[in-house]
Amino acid sequence: MRHKIDEDIQELIVRYRPIIAFRVRKALGAQNTDCEDLVSEILSQVLEKIQTGEFRGESSLGTFVYTITSRRIVDYIREKTKVMKYAPEPAPFPDPQETLEVAEMSDRVKKALSRLKPKYREVLYLYYYQELSRDEVAERLGVSTRKVSELVNYALKLIRKELKS
Amino acid sequence: MSKCKFEDLIDGYLLNKLSEGDREAFEEHYFNCSSCFEQLQERDVIIRTIKNNPALLEEKEEVRSSALAGLRKELASFLTVRQLAFAGVTALLVMVIIFTVIPRHQVPAPNFFLTDEETVRGSSITLISPVIDMGQVPSSFEWKKLGDNIEYQISISNGELLWKATTRENRITLPDEVKAKMVPGQKYSWQVKAFGPDGSLIAVSSRVQFKISAD
Numbered sequence: 001m002r003h004k005i006d007e008d009i010q011e012l013i014v015r016y017r018p019i020i021a022f023r024v025r026k027a028l029g030a031q032n033t034d035c036e037d038l039v040s041e042i043l044s045q046v047l048e049k050i051q052t053g054e055f056r057g058e059s060s061l062g063t064f065v066y067t068i069t070s071r072r073i074v075d076y077i078r079e080k081t082k083v084m085k086y087a088p089e090p091a092p093f094p095d096p097q098e099t100l101e102v103a104e105m106s107d108r109v110k111k112a113l114s115r116l117k118p119k120y121r122e123v124l125y126l127y128y129y130q131e132l133s134r135d136e137v138a139e140r141l142g143v144s145t146r147k148v149s150e151l152v153n154y155a156l157k158l159i160r161k162e163l164k165s
Numbered sequence: 166m167s168k169c170k171f172e173d174l175i176d177g178y179l180l181n182k183l184s185e186g187d188r189e190a191f192e193e194h195y196f197n198c199s200s201c202f203e204q205l206q207e208r209d210v211i212i213r214t215i216k217n218n219p220a221l222l223e224e225k226e227e228v229r230s231s232a233l234a235g236l237r238k239e240l241a242s243f244l245t246v247r248q249l250a251f252a253g254v255t256a257l258l259v260m261v262i263i264f265t266v267i268p269r270h271q272v273p274a275p276n277f278f279l280t281d282e283e284t285v286r287g288s289s290i291t292l293i294s295p296v297i298d299m300g301q302v303p304s305s306f307e308w309k310k311l312g313d314n315i316e317y318q319i320s321i322s323n324g325e326l327l328w329k330a331t332t333r334e335n336r337i338t339l340p341d342e343v344k345a346k347m348v349p350g351q352k353y354s355w356q357v358k359a360f361g362p363d364g365s366l367i368a369v370s371s372r373v374q375f376k377i378s379a380d
Contacts, residue, residue, distance in 0.1 A: 106210055
């Protein structure tokens, strides 16, 4: 019995740690050194609440973890603003180097980007770098919005292929 | 891989374009949907890589002057570069022909037929009014002036000569007695001839018809 619970806990940590970490980094910025501590703290809170029976399965486990994560993030920001005048403003798009795995992935993405045909590069540049809407990209390139979606999706497919290889 | 309806929110979420409601709904969703979370992680690295390495995508000319690029692209979609060059050269040749070759072939002065036997070579007179159908009997006739010291002879006919007069002006008023002879519904024609100081014929207009409407 004890063994079974340990296994469940292991599974839960493996499944939710990356999701919690993603949510925390998005809120606080990847460079924030408090991220790791916060993630661990949230995980132990989740485990504790499950063990004390506070999670009764009224919502899905995912939603339960999401709620605890969001609450903790709000608390963290509130604590910080007490000390500092402004909430920590995360850098919007930090260079993807936080883990070795992510850095490796980013290298593959770079490789894939440089191999793309100009029409795909152009559409990715306008859509993701300049953050134009699909409609605006369509107008710029003189093609339909549908075509823009096709180009973006196909370019992503090509990049994904490089990531999987 | 079946498509999840939340997939479309991934870009908006990462680019911070979602409303607060959508953002929270999507956050709760990816805590529950491993397929969306997997894609989210992947897209996050792709977008951050693009944001940090725009040079990999920049197509200097094409992206910057994309208004021009768009036009060029539209053209290019049905014309290849070679065809475009060919069209350019052809257009240039046509211009050369129009502006240099044709003017050398000056049209000779037209021949005017005065009567069946008599023709004259010279310039033409442009008639100004009346040249179309008139609502009432015209009270005056006007044509383009040719020069000084020229005498014009005007003739009006409706099959046979109705009136003939000369003047040194480039217009003439129709006398009342001639006006009285002209009736609505009838077609008339008029012509002007120009004579030089020595009395020689120097120009003739074409014979222009006009009709006085019947009402």
